[in-house]
Amino acid sequence: MSIELQDLELLTAVRDFTFAHPHPMVSTFKPGMRNWGDEWRAVEPQHLPAAEHVESGLRHARALTRPLLQTFAAHRHRLRWEQSYRAGDGLVSEAMLEDYAFADIIGLHGPFVSDRIRSGILVFGPGIDYPSHHHAAEEIYILLAGNADFELHGEAPARRRAGDVVYVDPNRPHALATRKKALVIFYLWQGGDLRQKSDFD
Numbered sequence: 001m002s003i004e005l006q007d008l009e010l011l012t013a014v015r016d017f018t019f020a021h022p023h024p025m026v027s028t029f030k031p032g033m034r035n036w037g038d039e040w041r042a043v044e045p046q047h048l049p050a051a052e053h054v055e056s057g058l059r060h061a062r063a064l065t066r067p068l069l070q071t072f073a074a075h076r077h078r079l080r081w082e083q084s085y086r087a088g089d090g091l092v093s094e095a096m097l098e099d100y101a102f103a104d105i106i107g108l109h110g111p112f113v114s115d116r117i118r119s120g121i122l123v124f125g126p127g128i129d130y131p132s133h134h135h136a137a138e139e140i141y142i143l144l145a146g147n148a149d150f151e152l153h154g155e156a157p158a159r160r161r162a163g164d165v166v167y168v169d170p171n172r173p174h175a176l177a178t179r180k181k182a183l184v185i186f187y188l189w190q191g192g193d194l195r196q197k198s199d200f201d
């Protein structure tokens with residue numbers, strides 16, 4: 001089966017953004033992004049309300065992050081939006097479950113199938129607390145729109161804004177809290193189980 005052109009547009013946007021990014025830690029993800037694999041799989045779209053924050057985030061986007069955000073906004077109804085947590089599992093608040101979502105572009109479940117790298121988009125509405133959690137993969141968050149207070153274990157919480165890069169070492173506990181604005185993140189994972197459900201601290 002040949003890759004759908006629209007998915008190819010998404011992959012190209014994600015790769016171009018990563019390859020052009022000047023941050024040294026982002027560079028460590030470039031080999032995985034370059035050689036992610038060779039299997040494409042059609043993914044059934046699934047919508048979640050938080051996905052609409054991608055569109056509203058565009059209003060405040062900066063030059064560096066606007067093209068990728070624009071591509072995600074244009075494709076948001078084709079993506080498979082998911083959540084890692086469920087009501088009743090006691091891990092995150094009901095408020096977070098109502099207003100957060102992620103969609104993989106590259107990863108174990110596709111659409112671009114990879115056991116080497118995971119990359120996609122993660123969205124939170126305003127006023128959401130994502131409690132401290134950790135996972136074996138190393139992770140980079142690149143903020144595309146909005147802002148949030150990030151807390152990496154051992155460091156004081158710090159406000160991060162659109163354009164900022166947050167690097168999280170393997171197994172390092174991390175938390176974030178959005179304030180008045182929605183937060184749109186481009187994420188990269190490598191190493192460890194690429195679909196690991198986080199452990200909470």
Ligand SMILES: [Fe+2]
Nearest residue numbers: 135139168174
């Ligand atoms: Fe994480």
